[in-house]
Amino acid sequence: MLRDEVLALLKAQGGVPLSGEAMSGRLGVSRAAIWKAMEGLRQEGYVISSAPRRGYALEESPDRLSPGELMAPGRKVGANLVCLDRVDSTNNEVKRRAVDTVPEGLVVVAGEQTGGRGRRGRSFLSPPGGLYLSALLKPDCPLEQVSALTAWSAVAVCDAVEGVCGIRPSIKWPNDVILEGRKLCGILTELELEGETAALRYVVLGIGVNLTQTEADFGPEVAPVAISLAQALGRAPRRAELAAALLDALDRLNRDFPRQWECWLERYRADCITVGRQVKVLRGQEERVGTAVGVDDQFALVVRWADGSEETLSSGEVSVRGLLGYV
Ligand code: BTN
Numbered sequence: 001m002l003r004d005e006v007l008a009l010l011k012a013q014g015g016v017p018l019s020g021e022a023m024s025g026r027l028g029v030s031r032a033a034i035w036k037a038m039e040g041l042r043q044e045g046y047v048i049s050s051a052p053r054r055g056y057a058l059e060e061s062p063d064r065l066s067p068g069e070l071m072a073p074g075r076k077v078g079a080n081l082v083c084l085d086r087v088d089s090t091n092n093e094v095k096r097r098a099v100d101t102v103p104e105g106l107v108v109v110a111g112e113q114t115g116g117r118g119r120r121g122r123s124f125l126s127p128p129g130g131l132y133l134s135a136l137l138k139p140d141c142p143l144e145q146v147s148a149l150t151a152w153s154a155v156a157v158c159d160a161v162e163g164v165c166g167i168r169p170s171i172k173w174p175n176d177v178i179l180e181g182r183k184l185c186g187i188l189t190e191l192e193l194e195g196e197t198a199a200l201r202y203v204v205l206g207i208g209v210n211l212t213q214t215e216a217d218f219g220p221e222v223a224p225v226a227i228s229l230a231q232a233l234g235r236a237p238r239r240a241e242l243a244a245a246l247l248d249a250l251d252r253l254n255r256d257f258p259r260q261w262e263c264w265l266e267r268y269r270a271d272c273i274t275v276g277r278q279v280k281v282l283r284g285q286e287e288r289v290g291t292a293v294g295v296d297d298q299f300a301l302v303v304r305w306a307d308g309s310e311e312t313l314s315s316g317e318v319s320v321r322g323l324l325g326y327v
Pocket of ligand 1: 088089090091092113115116117118119120122124132133134185186187188206207208209
C-alpha cells in the first residue's frame with residue numbers, strides 16, 4: 001500500500017526532510033499520489049511538516065498499531081503483520097491463519113482481546129491498555145528443545161522492555177515477566193503437531209504486556225498481582241514503539257534458536273529471580289514447599305526439598321515467596 005511505503009520512507013529519514021520528487025522517483029508513482037498519501041497520513045494523526053524545496057518530514061506519529069508503524073526491513077518475524085483493534089485471542093487468530101503455505105513470521109497484534117487465554121486453560125484478562133501479540137514460528141530442531149522457546153521468549157520480552165523503558169524486568173520461572181513483584185507480562189506457547197507423525201507443524205508464541213492499565217482496569221482479583229508499565233514508571237511507552245521492539249527481540253530469538261542455546265541460557269539465569277527463593281510447588285492436590293536452587297541446561301527448575309533431596313521440574317505450578325501474592 002502506498003501509504004505504508006510513504007510512511008516507511010519518512011521514518012527512515014529520522015526527521016530529515018525528503019522531497020516529494022525524490023519520493024515519487026523512489027516509489028515509482030506520481031507526485032500527486034505522494035501528496036494524496038501524505039494527506040491521508042495527516043488525517044490519521046501523523047504530524048508531517050512540509051517546506052518548499054526541502055520536502056516532507058515526519059514530526060510526530062500517533063500511537064497506532066498499524067503495519068506502517070511496526071514494519072521494519074529485514075525482519076522475518078513480523079514480515080507478515082496483521083494489526084487489529086480487537087480480537088478474541090491473537091493466538092487463536094494466528095492459528096486460524098496458519099495453513100501450511102503461510103511461512104513462519106506471521107504476527108498478529110491487537111489492542112484488546114475478548115477471549116484472551118492463559119496457561120493451564122485459564123483466561124487472560126486483556127482490556128484496552130495492554131499489548132497483545134502472537135507470532136507463528138517453525139523452528140528447525142528436535143521436539144524436546146521446543147519447550148525452551150517459552151523461556152527464551154521471556155528473555156526477549158525483558159530485552160524489549162529494557163530497550164524502550166530503560167529498566168529490565170525479571171523472570172519468574174518459567175516465563176512470567178515481573179516488575180516490583182507483580183506480573184507485567186504473560187506468555188503462552190502453543191504447539192501444533194502432525195496427527196500421524198507427531199512432527200512439529202508450528203509454534204504460536206503469544207505475549208500479553210500491560211502498558212497503561214490502572215487498578216480499576218485490572219479489577220479487584222487481578223490488581224494485587226498485576227502491574228502495568230504506567231503504574232511502575234509513571235508513564236507508558238507508545239504501544240507501537242514497544243510492539244516494534246518486541247518484534248526486533250523475537251526476530252533475534254528466532255535467528256538464534258536453538259543454536260545460541262548457551263548464550264540465552266546464561267541470560268535467562270541472570271534474569272530469573274526464582275532461584276534462591278522459597279517455592280511452593282502445586283501438583284494436583286499435593287502442595288510441597290522447597291527452595292529453588294538452580295535452572296538446569298534445559299531451562300528446568302531444580303528444587304531442593306526439606307529432606308535435602310533434589311528434583312528437576314520442567315513444568316508445573318510454582319509459587320515463589322515474595323512474588324505475585326505468595327507471602
Ligand atoms: C499466562 O500468564 O497464563 C499466559 C498469558 C498469555 C497471554 C497472551 S496475550 C497474547 C496471546 N493471546 C492469548 O490469548 N494469550 C496470549
